[in-house]
Amino acid sequence: MPKARKRPKSEDARRSLLASAVAGTSELICITDVQDRVQFANRAFLRAYGYAMKEILGQPAAIFDSPNNSPMLRKQVVEETFKDGWRGELLNRKKDGSEFRVFLTISRVLDDDGKTIGLMRVARDTTAQHKALEEVRMFAASLEQRVLERTAEVVMRKDELAHLNKQMSELIDQLIEAKKKAEVASKAKSQFLTHVSHELRTPLNAVIGFTNVLLKNREGTLSRQDVSYAEKILGNAKHLLSVINQLLDLSKIEAGRLQLNLSEFSLESLVIETIAEMQTLIRSDDVTVSSNVPEDLNLLDADDHKLKQVLINLIANALRYTERGSVTVRVIADDQKNPIRIDVSDTGVGIAQDKLESIFEPFERIKTGESREEDAAGLGLTISRSLCHLMGYDLTVKSEVGKGSTFSIHLKPGSRSG
Numbered sequence: 001m002p003k004a005r006k007r008p009k010s011e012d013a014r015r016s017l018l019a020s021a022v023a024g025t026s027e028l029i030c031i032t033d034v035q036d037r038v039q040f041a042n043r044a045f046l047r048a049y050g051y052a053m054k055e056i057l058g059q060p061a062a063i064f065d066s067p068n069n070s071p072m073l074r075k076q077v078v079e080e081t082f083k084d085g086w087r088g089e090l091l092n093r094k095k096d097g098s099e100f101r102v103f104l105t106i107s108r109v110l111d112d113d114g115k116t117i118g119l120m121r122v123a124r125d126t127t128a129q130h131k132a133l134e135e136v137r138m139f140a141a142s143l144e145q146r147v148l149e150r151t152a153e154v155v156m157r158k159d160e161l162a163h164l165n166k167q168m169s170e171l172i173d174q175l176i177e178a179k180k181k182a183e184v185a186s187k188a189k190s191q192f193l194t195h196v197s198h199e200l201r202t203p204l205n206a207v208i209g210f211t212n213v214l215l216k217n218r219e220g221t222l223s224r225q226d227v228s229y230a231e232k233i234l235g236n237a238k239h240l241l242s243v244i245n246q247l248l249d250l251s252k253i254e255a256g257r258l259q260l261n262l263s264e265f266s267l268e269s270l271v272i273e274t275i276a277e278m279q280t281l282i283r284s285d286d287v288t289v290s291s292n293v294p295e296d297l298n299l300l301d302a303d304d305h306k307l308k309q310v311l312i313n314l315i316a317n318a319l320r321y322t323e324r325g326s327v328t329v330r331v332i333a334d335d336q337k338n339p340i341r342i343d344v345s346d347t348g349v350g351i352a353q354d355k356l357e358s359i360f361e362p363f364e365r366i367k368t369g370e371s372r373e374e375d376a377a378g379l380g381l382t383i384s385r386s387l388c389h390l391m392g393y394d395l396t397v398k399s400e401v402g403k404g405s406t407f408s409i410h411l412k413p414g415s416r417s418g
Contacts, residue, residue, distance in 0.1 A: 026044055027042075027044065027122050027123070027124060028042070028044050028045040028048050028049075028102070028121075028122070028123040028124065028125070029041065029042045029044070029045055029120065029121065029122055029123075030042075030045050030061065030064075030120075030121040030123075031109065031118055031119070031120050031121075032061050032118055032119045032121070033117070033118050033119075034116055034117060034118060034119075035060075036060055036061045036062070036119060037058050037059065037060055037061070038056045038057055038058065038059050038060075038061060039057070039118065041053060041056060045123070048094075048123075048125060049064060049092070049094050049095060050094045050095035050096055051095050055095075061119075061121065063093075064092050064093060065090075065091075065092065065093065066090070066091035066092060066093045066099050068091050068099065069090050069091050073088075073090060077090075077106070081106045081108070081119065082108065082116065085105070085106055085107040085108060086104075086105075086106045087103075087104065087105040087106070088103070088104065089101060089102070089103050089104070089126060090102065090104060092104075092123065100125060100127050101125070101126045101127055101130055102123040102124060102125055102126060103123070103124045103126050104121060104122070104123045104124075105121070105122045105123075106119055106120070106121050107119070107120050107122075108120075112228075139178070143171060143174070143175070146167075146171065147168075147171065150167055150168065204237055204240060207233065207237045208234060208237045211230050211233050211234040211237065212234065214226075214230045215227060215230050215231065215234065258390060260303045260306070260390065260391065261303050261305065262301060262302060262303055263301070263302075263303075263304065264299040264300070264301050265299060265300060265302075265304045266297070266299060266300075267293070267297055267299075267300045267331060267339050267342075268293045268297055268331070270304055270307065270308055270311070271291050271293055271311070271329050271331065271342075272291060272293075273308075274308055274311045274312060274315065274329075275289055275290075275291055275315070275329060277312075278312065278315045278316065278319070281315075281316055281319050282319060283319070284323065284324065286323070286324035286325070287319065287322055287323070287324060287325060287326065287327065288325075288326045288327070289315065289319070289326070289327045289328075289329075290326065290327075290328050290329075291328070291329045291330070291331075292328060292329070292330040292331070293329075293330075293331045294331060294333045294337065296337055297331065297333055297337055297339055298333075298336070298337045298338050298339070300339055300411070302391055302411075303391055306387045306390070306391060307387075307391070307409075309383075309384075309387060310384045310387050310388060310395070310409060311329070311342070311344070313380040313381065313383065313384045314344040314380075314384060314407045314409075315327060315329065315344060316380065317380055317381065317407075318344055318345075318346035318348060318405070318407075319346075321346065321348035321349050321405075322346045322347060322348035322349075322404070323348070323349075324347070325346070325347030325348070325404070326346070326347055327344070327345070327346045327347075328343075328344075328345045328346075329342065329343070329344050330342070330343040330344075330345065331343075338412075339411055340410075340411050340412045341408055341409065341410055341411060341412075342408070342409040342411065343406050343407070343408050343409075344406070344407045344408075344409075345404065345405070345406040345407075346404045346405055346406075347403070347404040348404050348405065349401070349402065349404075350399045350400050350401040350402050350403050350404055350405055351397070351399040351401065351405055352401055353399075356397055356398075356399060359381055359397070360381050360382055360385050360395075361382065381395075388409060388410075393409055393410055393411055394409075394410040395407065395408070395409055395410075396408050396410065
């Protein structure tokens with residue numbers, strides 16, 4: 001009987017995959033086991049903390065913690081990490097004993113059965129941000145003090161009013177200059193986001209490409225479990241790439257760099273085409289997606305690509321939170337056959353009344369034990385409402401917990417009824 005081929009050790013395979021996934025990022029990443037002992041750290045982390053890999057392997061992650069963090073904060077980190085994860089700002093200590101502030105996200109690493117097998121720390125050095133914020137605060141405090149002093153002088157010595165007006169003019173010039181600096185900072189933020197997205201997408205594309213090569217399994221050396229792991233890597237990498245693209249879209253909208261391309265098109269054709277493309281997202285035979293569009297509908301003059309992006313986001317969101325029932329795209333027209341509203345309705349879990357506006361905030365997601373909120377980054381609705389506002393439309397929602405939701409794109413003013 002031929003001798004079975006020996007499989008690679010799972011820990012070595014896992015470490016190799018982790019190293020290839022995070023090596024190119026500028027984020028500071030450290031992975032520990034369930035006892036919080038270091039198993040892996042990327043190059044950016046090692047440079048920032050001043051360690052070599054061999055010095056920290058097997059060491060408790062507490063060596064990076066600063067004793068200047070409050071006991072209450074430490075307790076909070078421990079308690080929340082093994083629940084839903086923890087994120088916040090605290091002090092970390094380098095090898096040489098110096099301390100620096102980081103924004104830290106700690107999340108659990110789960111196996112296929114949902115069991116916690118480790119922890120992942122993603123840190124970002126916020127020292128420069130705090131320094132810039134402190135400079136702005138000092139500048140604002142200085143301006144406030146100077147204004148108060150000059151105001152007191154006006155009350156005490158009216159004859160110096162002209163001199164004070166001159167100094168106030170100088171302060172206004174300084175504020176104008178500060179505004180210009182703020183605009184430059186905003187531009188730098190957009191450039192930074194673009195650069196970071198490029199740095200992230202480059203290794204991500206490599207991960208996606210090589211994973212696709214592995215999944216072909218041309219040599220037939222991969223087991224079913226190996227293929228399953230590769231499929232999970234591919235799915236998560238594509239999801240992360242989608243989040244990066246959404247962040248870029250949001251950044252462009254906020255910066256006013258997104259332009260409209262207006263043209264006349266058939267809204268009926270756009271709805272049918274979009275629904276056809278979304279069929280692959282239907283996760284159950286118990287869910288149907290359909291449309292209800294009036295006949296002989298007049299053409300719509302709008303940006304069809306951006307309107308389609310909004311519809312895709314709304315339909316995907318409806319499918320994500322609908323385990324059974326239906327998702328319906330309905331177009332409402334006026335007496336002249338002009339489209340005035342598009343409703344995307346589902347029979348899903350619904351949304352609590354006190355959450356109907358907060359769901360449009362970035363990274364806000366519906367919290368329910370039955371939905372798959374982990375598949376979403378919480379940016380789709382934010383981008384959708386922003387795109388609607390850019391086109392002169394509005395996006396609203398009506399919902400009831402347990403009975404479903406209806407998101408409405410109001411194409412014309414006054415079309416909120418119905």
